[in-house]
Amino acid sequence: MGALTRWERALERWQSALVSKARHHEPVELLDALRRECDDHAVVCSESRVVVPNxxxxxxxxxxxxxxxxxxxxxxxxxxTDVLARHGEQRGYEWAGPLTVRITPATRPPDDPYRVSSSPMPHVRADAFGEGGPTP
Structure with a gap:
């Protein structure tokens, strides 16, 4: 019984540390993944216009x-969202619509601690992400 209690406490400390890192410190790898997702899906429309997913x-x-x-x-x-907005501003990107980053539970067992995806949604409101997903 004592080993299980120690194991449970260790798991709880690990989760608390991860939550703390996600909330209070810039998780460098996650931020890099967001920036990479943005950069990888940039569409050059003209010399002065580069559109990225929002x-x-x-x-x-x-x-x-x-x-x-x-x-x-x-x-x-x-x-x-704020970090990604600064990145886009530095690069001169134009967002396909209002910029938003949604945090969701994984739909399948993750290979990594997180997965990042993006899409252009020109008519989505920035506050539209709810339990059911984006609302146009």
Whole structure:
């Protein structure tokens, strides 16, 4: 029984550390993945116009996602949105619509701690991501 309790405490500390890192410190690898997703999907329309997707989704392990919800996952999504907005501004990108980053639970067992995807959604409101997904 004592070993199980120690194991449970170790797991709880690991989850707390991950949540803390996601909320209070810039998780460099995740930020790099968001920037890379943006850069990789840039479409050069003209010499002065480069359009990039505006709707980004970060899938996290279900347990980590639930912990973030308890501590305000919306704040994390907004922080990531702000970082990505600065990146786009530095590169001179034009967003396909209002920029938003949505934090969701993984739909399948993750190979990595997170997965990042994006899509251009020109008519989505920045606050439209809810439980059911984006609303045009």
């Amino acid at each position: 709707a980004y989704e970060v899938e996290l392990d279900t347990a980590v996602h639930e912990e973030l919800l308890r501590h305000g996952a919306g704040d994390v999504g907004q922080e990531l």
